[in-house]
Amino acid sequence: MVSLASRIQGLDSSPIRNILKVIDRPGMISLAGGLPDSHCFPDLHIDVDTQLMQYGASEGEENLRQWIANDLVARGILADANSVIILSGSQQGIDLTAKLLIEPGTPVAVESPTYLAALQVFKLFGAQLLDYDSSQFRHSDESFAPALLYTIPTFQNPTGKVYDSATRQQIARQCDAQGTVLFEDDPYRELSYEPCERKPICAMVKSAPWIYQSSFSKTLCPGLRLGYLACSASLYPYLLQLKQAADLHSNRVAQAAVYSLVNSPDYHTRLSSLCELYKNKRDRFDRLLNHYFSDIAQWDVPPGGLFFWLRLKTAHPVDTRTWLPDALAANIAFMPGESFYSDARPASGTIRLNFTYANNEDIENGIACLAQIIRKKLNACS
């Protein structure tokens, strides 16, 4: 028997992986993953510069880091090209941050619910997860003293919420007061369908160390696996060494492709069109939910991002994972809510539905069919 590192006990089999495995099945309608609409991907014809085929810098290409830094400054974050590290997708930023800050027992504050693959990494490194409700904790609440606070304040995953200015300030003050490292994950910020506060909390902290990350997966395409982080100067050298130890550096061809796309004259038109398409898909999804789900679930219309978060109307919370086999058998994939909670609660009575990936016809069929399955399950319980 091989003796595995004890951290492996904290390694959950990811439910997303298990669902992604079946969504390629012909006929499957997926409302499960956080996938963009493939029709929005840019045309990419890459003539690769020989120079970019050689080994490169761990921090990434200078021109792309400079473009990102300019963008961050426009959002209010104190950054320059030397505060930025290009990542092989923003999932990597979670891994690097966990390596830097988390060891067994380290208190890490997470929204409840939150991004399941962040929970997975934090648990792998042995974090003691502290759930927080951003609307409830008080500034300098001494009973709440995490080493690291992870937040997705803009179109949160899975709830689709956006934090107002007061809540953002409160989180910033809390981190400042307790020296908590603020870790802000901001992949959805460009997918905004209503006017709302999107100022990064990392632009509001005064003394707390911070790590801010985002991604090109939602605005351009996920297949290139490119994201970035920026951070306080005190953390940068460590994160850069950890990046180097993780994979030396990110794909240079992808970095050049992204640099070219974000500098193309139609980049801003592309973002506007994407938001318009997704807003229309969201509104249509909401109308369909109202038609099929209004008697069995409640939800808020998300002002941005990729997800609706449904709370089922039941006397007692139900374990929505138990509905998955029937849904998959009917060729509908959804995300049970349980996986988004740090305690992997036995029954959350919630599900997450993605409204961007599937086409209009599949979305209508998927919602109708899923409502029928869930209604039947709920009737069987009552």
Add this chain to the structure above:
Amino acid sequence: MVSLASRIQGLDSSPIRNILKVIDRPGMISLAGGLPDSHCFPDLHIDVDTQLMQYGASEGEENLRQWIANDLVARGILADANSVIILSGSQQGIDLTAKLLIEPGTPVAVESPTYLAALQVFKLFGAQLLDYDSSQFRHSDESFAPALLYTIPTFQNPTGKVYDSATRQQIARQCDAQGTVLFEDDPYRELSYEPCERKPICAMVKSAPWIYQSSFSKTLCPGLRLGYLACSASLYPYLLQLKQAADLHSNRVAQAAVYSLVNSPDYHTRLSSLCELYKNKRDRFDRLLNHYFSDIAQWDVPPGGLFFWLRLKTAHPVDTRTWLPDALAANIAFMPGESFYSDARPASGTIRLNFTYANNEDIENGIACLAQIIRKKLNACS
């Protein structure tokens, strides 16, 4: 003060990174990094399939995994597409393996000297490093019982050595006898300039769990950041989950480009030409070393790979790091030997020189100039 995870105390600043930073300086002649000759990179014009721009499978594209599995079977390794995980460069395989198997105090056997960025990762995860000399340890030597044994048996980094069949068998038997996980790193195997044993040790183990990894960085190009691992069935699900937690999956555009290149009709011609070019560069490098270094150093001509390993002729070992500032000031970069030892010994009296990256003129000037600097340093000592 931020409280960092205690593993960060084991995080060395990598000397390679510090050298790579200066080798872009105009006029710098680099004999330091393990860089291929950029003139050998393939022409790459990529028309990206929209489908490949979407999220993909954590294990990688099926067609590329199948091609790799066929190649592994031809080398004698029991593998199929479901034993393979595509990596974002083979450095990532070291990270995943360390996460799976190493916690503070885990005994990990390493060649002395060995690849410095492997040492960096093993130390980061708290390994107790046990140096081994592959020609000396006995089968079932009970005083030597590592949980993991890391080896680069074919054109070893930094020594350029290749292990004969008996040594490979001995390592395999040792792992079988003690249930040690065999971790074989094989990025240089295609760069073979003489007939020699290259059978993977992973093809020789009977019961020991094994992880075998290689890379497309040396045969195609490093900038795409693509490598792979294959492993025992018992380890696969864990490594796959760790891969997902690290970066979801590797760049799909790069995977498609590599698949197309390895299936192109001129792939084998490309490998032959590469070996011919590198063999000529090696022979010329050896002649120059004989001319400039024969009175001050000893070396073996490497039968493959990228490096010469020079042992300086001195009464007492010298710290070759102390020569670096003068060499860099003269626009010559080399790798001091100290970083390749697990104990970061204060004086190794060794240096590693790369013979593939620089052009012929730079190589001649670089060797001549470096010999002059070193001779002066040695004279100053004596």
